[in-house]
Amino acid sequence: MTIGSMLGDIVNSFIKKPVTEKYPFVRSETPEDFRGKVVFDAETCTGCGLCVKDCPSKALELFTVDKANKKFVMLYRVDRCTYCAQCEVSCRSKSISLSDDQWELAATSLKPFEVYYGREEDVKYVLDQAAQTAAGASEETEKE
Numbered sequence: 001m002t003i004g005s006m007l008g009d010i011v012n013s014f015i016k017k018p019v020t021e022k023y024p025f026v027r028s029e030t031p032e033d034f035r036g037k038v039v040f041d042a043e044t045c046t047g048c049g050l051c052v053k054d055c056p057s058k059a060l061e062l063f064t065v066d067k068a069n070k071k072f073v074m075l076y077r078v079d080r081c082t083y084c085a086q087c088e089v090s091c092r093s094k095s096i097s098l099s100d101d102q103w104e105l106a107a108t109s110l111k112p113f114e115v116y117y118g119r120e121e122d123v124k125y126v127l128d129q130a131a132q133t134a135a136g137a138s139e140e141t142e143k144e
């Protein structure tokens with residue numbers, strides 16, 4: 001490289017706009033078919049369980065609150081998900097899909113990686129049941 005061409009590059013770099021993105025202050029648009037966080041619609045889910053069965057990462061768990069009234073809660077383990085979109089492909093009622101704008105998923109604790117989807121009262125029911133089961137198990141261990 002000659003001094004002349006080097007000087008040309010230096011002058012150019014003063015004139016050109018930086019290519020660096022100003023994230024997180026400016027968020028870039030994501031493509032329409034971007035594979036972000038899995039989202040779930042409890043209103044249309046039929047509880048068939050296909051998404052859970054077909055997920056290669058065991059990232060989904062379905063809880064039946066009231067089968068007759070189609071009340072289901074989905075536990076989505078974000079840290080296990082590989083964003084393969086198999087759940088979206090398997091779902092016949094389009095109740096589960098990958099968001100194209102939820103992709104800022106980094107966290108400093110495990111809590112945000114356990115997402116319960118469903119109607120508020122149904123999620124509460126599932127969490128209460130889990131807490132009761134955990135309390136029962138710890139009582140059993142104490143007796144031993």
Ligand code: SF4
Nearest residue numbers: 055081082084085087
């Ligand atoms: S995107 Fe793939 S890994 Fe993630 S929940 Fe769906 S099937 Fe499982």
Ligand code: SF4
Nearest residue numbers: 045046048049051091
């Ligand atoms: S495949 Fe669709 S309808 Fe079936 S349990 Fe999953 S989200 Fe619900």
